[in-house]
Amino acid sequence: MSLVNLAHVCSHIQNCSRNRVPLAAVSMTRLHLQVCAGLYKEGFLSSIQRGDANKPDETFIPATPQNIATRKLWLGLKYDGFNPVLSKLRLISKPSHKFVLDEYQLRDLAVGKEVRKISPLAPGEAIFVKINNDDVVEIREAVAKRLGGQLLCRAS
Amino acid sequence: MVKRIAKYGFKSGLLPKSRLRNIAKEFARAETDKTATQGYADPLFVPRGSAAEPIQKTTKTADEIINDSAKVSQKQLSHISPEQKLKSEKATIRRTYLSDSLRLQELNDKEEWKKLDEMAKKEKVWRAGLLKTEDSEATKLTLPTINSFLNKPLVEPYTEEQRAILKAKRESNRIALETKFAEQRARQYLDLYQRASKFIVTEEQLEEAIERAVMNGTSDSSKSTSFYNVDILKSERNNDQVKNFSNAQLVKMHGGMLTDGLVPKLTQELVGSTDVGRPGLAEIRDVLNGNADEYTKKVNDFKLKKIEEDKAAAKSVLDDVVSNKS
Numbered sequence: 467m468s469l470v471n472l473a474h475v476c477s478h479i480q481n482c483s484r485n486r487v488p489l490a491a492v493s494m495t496r497l498h499l500q501v502c503a504g505l506y507k508e509g510f511l512s513s514i515q516r517g518d519a520n521k522p523d524e525t526f527i528p529a530t531p532q533n534i535a536t537r538k539l540w541l542g543l544k545y546d547g548f549n550p551v552l553s554k555l556r557l558i559s560k561p562s563h564k565f566v567l568d569e570y571q572l573r574d575l576a577v578g579k580e581v582r583k584i585s586p587l588a589p590g591e592a593i594f595v596k597i598n599n600d601d602v603v604e605i606r607e608a609v610a611k612r613l614g615g616q617l618l619c620r621a622s
Numbered sequence: 623m624v625k626r627i628a629k630y631g632f633k634s635g636l637l638p639k640s641r642l643r644n645i646a647k648e649f650a651r652a653e654t655d656k657t658a659t660q661g662y663a664d665p666l667f668v669p670r671g672s673a674a675e676p677i678q679k680t681t682k683t684a685d686e687i688i689n690d691s692a693k694v695s696q697k698q699l700s701h702i703s704p705e706q707k708l709k710s711e712k713a714t715i716r717r718t719y720l721s722d723s724l725r726l727q728e729l730n731d732k733e734e735w736k737k738l739d740e741m742a743k744k745e746k747v748w749r750a751g752l753l754k755t756e757d758s759e760a761t762k763l764t765l766p767t768i769n770s771f772l773n774k775p776l777v778e779p780y781t782e783e784q785r786a787i788l789k790a791k792r793e794s795n796r797i798a799l800e801t802k803f804a805e806q807r808a809r810q811y812l813d814l815y816q817r818a819s820k821f822i823v824t825e826e827q828l829e830e831a832i833e834r835a836v837m838n839g840t841s842d843s844s845k846s847t848s849f850y851n852v853d854i855l856k857s858e859r860n861n862d863q864v865k866n867f868s869n870a871q872l873v874k875m876h877g878g879m880l881t882d883g884l885v886p887k888l889t890q891e892l893v894g895s896t897d898v899g900r901p902g903l904a905e906i907r908d909v910l911n912g913n914a915d916e917y918t919k920k921v922n923d924f925k926l927k928k929i930e931e932d933k934a935a936a937k938s939v940l941d942d943v944v945s946n947k948s
Contacts, residue, residue, distance in 0.1 A: 496776050503768045514768065526766070529777045577666065589669065601772075606667060 467497050467596070469561045469618075475501070476555045476619055483543050483550040491517070494529065494537040500602035501594055501618065502539055508592040508604060510552040510621055513542030558584060558593065558617040567595075568614035576609045584617065591622040643681070645731050649738045651679070684721075684728040692717040809903050816900045 475492045482490035492498050494516070505511045515522040518533070522540040529537050544551035559565045571581045572595065578586045587593055593605040597615040608615060627634055655676050663674040682690070694717070702710070755762075780788065822828050901909075908914040 494776070496772065499768065499772065499776070503772075506768075531777055531780065534777050578669075606664075609666075610664075 467600075468495075469557065469559060469564075471495070472497060472501065472618065473557050473561075476557055479505075479541065479543070479552065480555045483552045483555075486545065486548070486550065488543060489522075490541045490543060491519070491538040492541065494534070494539050496600075497596075497602065498539060502541055504592070504594050504602055504604055505541075505552070505555075505621055508621065510544060510592070511541050512544045513540075515540040515542070552621060554622045555619060557619050565617045566615065567617060569609070569612045572605060572614055573609045576605050588622060591620060593620045594618045643727075643731060645734045646738060648679075648681070649735060649742075653742065684724040687724055688721045692720050805903070812903055812906070 471493070475498050478492060479490055492502070499514075502511065502514050506514055516527070516529075517523045517538050517540045518527075519536045519538055527533070565582060565584060567575065567581065574586075575581045575584060575593070576587050580586055587605060594602050594617075595605055595608045595613075595615040596602050596618055597608055597611075597613045602618065603611075603613075603615075655678070658676045665674065668674045699706070822831055905914070908917070
C-alpha cells in the first residue's frame with residue numbers, strides 16, 4: 467500500500483473533476499480499486515472501467531504480469547449540470563503521519579466531533595478507512611461494524 | 623429599483639403576475655418524497671435539528687381558502703342603509719369573483735398535475751427501456767464484479783509452463799552475458815599478451831626504440847605515428863616499387879589510412895586480428911579447435927584437385943593438337 471501513489475490518484479481525480487473531464491485514468495492497484503469502488507458506492511463516480519493506458523477495454527482483458535504496468539482504471543466523473551459532484555478529494559493520513567483510530571474515535575469523528583485535530587465528517591462527505599483485513603470501507607460502515615482502522619482520504 | 627408603473631415601462635393597465643402555486647415544483651417535491659421515505663436511516667447519523675423523514679407540506683383546497691378568507695358575514699342587521707347595502711353588494715361580487723377564480727385555478731392545477739403525472743409515467747417507461755440490453759441473462763449473471771476482483775489476486779499468476787519458460791530465458795540471458803564478458807576479458811588478455819612483446823624491458827630495446835623515433839623525424843609522441851605504422855612503413859620500404867619513396871610520399875599513397883586507430887579497426891573487422899595486427903581470438907580458437915588445420919587441408923586438397931584438372935585439360939589439348947598434325 468502506497469500513500470504516495472494514493473495522493474497522486476486523489477489529486478489527479480480532483481483536478482480532472484474540477485476541469486470538467488469526463489473520464490480519468492488511474493493505475494490499477496488493489497488500493498486504488500478499493501477507494502474508487504468506495505467513491506462509486508457513495509455516488510461520486512458514475513462508472514469504473516478496466517482499460518489500458520490509451521482507452522477503456524471493449525472486451526475483458528485479464529491483468530497479467532506482462533501487462534499490469536499499463537493497466538488502468540477508467541473512472542467516469544459525475545457532474546450536476548456544469549458543477550462537479552466531486553469537488554474535493556484529499557488524503558488524511560500522510561506518508562509521514564498516519565492516523566490509525568480505534569472504533570470509538572471513528573464513531574466520534576462520524577458523529578461530528580474533532581478527533582486528533584481531524585475535522586469531523588461533514589454532511590455529504592465520505593471518509594475512507596482501511597480496516598484490519600486490508601479492506602477499504604466508508605467510515606459509517608466501519609462504525610456500524612465497530613471496527614477501527616487507518617484513515618485514508620476524504621471526499622466531498 | 624423603479625416603482626409602480628415605471629417597472630412596466632410606464633404602461634398602465636398591465637398587472638404583475640399573481641403569485642400562483644408552482645405545480646411543477648410541488649409535483650417534483652411529491653415525487654422525491656416518495657423515494658425519500660424508502661430504506662432505513664440510522665438515527666445515529668441523523669443530524670441534530672433535522673428530520674429523518676421529510677416534513678410533508680400541506681396545501682389548502684379552494685374551498686378551504688374561500689372558507690378562510692371570503693367567508694359570508696354572519697352578522698344580521700335589522701336596518702341597512704343604502705350605502706351599506708351598496709357596500710354589501712360590492713363585497714358579495716368581490717367574494718364571488720374570488721371564489722370563482724380560486725375554483726378555476728384549482729381545476730387548472732388538477733389538469734396540470736395530471737399532465738405532469740402522465741409525463742412522469744412516460745419517462746419511467748423510457749428509463750426502464752434504457753436499462754434493457756441485448757446481453758443474455760447468462761452474460762449478465764457471469765459478469766465480473768468489483769468484489770470478485772478484490773476477492774482474488776488482482777494479477778493472474780504465472781502458469782507452470784510460463785514459469786519454466788521464464789526461468790529458461792533468464793538462464794540463457796545470464797549465460798550469454800557471462801560468455802560476452804569472458805570473451806571480452808580473453809580478448810583483452812590476448813591484446814595485452816601481444817602488446818607485451820613490444821614492451822621495452824632491456825637496454826638494447828630502449829636504444830632501438832630511440833633510434834626508430836629519431837629516424838621517424840619527430841620526438842612528439844602525440845604527433846608521431848605508432849610503432850605499428852612505422853613497421854608498415856619499413857615493410858613498404860623493402861618493397862622494390864616503393865623503395866625510393868620518402869615517408870611523406872608513403873603516407874600520401876595510403877590516403878591518410880595510416881592514421882592511428884583506423885587501420886587496426888579495419889584489420890580487426892576484416893581479418894579478425896587484434897589491434898597489433900596479430901592473430902585474433904577467433905583465429906586462435908580455430909587453431910585450438912583444429913578447424914584451421916581442417917581448413918588448410920581442404921584448401922590444399924582443392925589446390926591439388928585444380929592442378930590435376932589443369933594437367934588433364936592441358937593433356938587433352940596436346941592430344942588434340944597431335945592428332946590434328948598426324
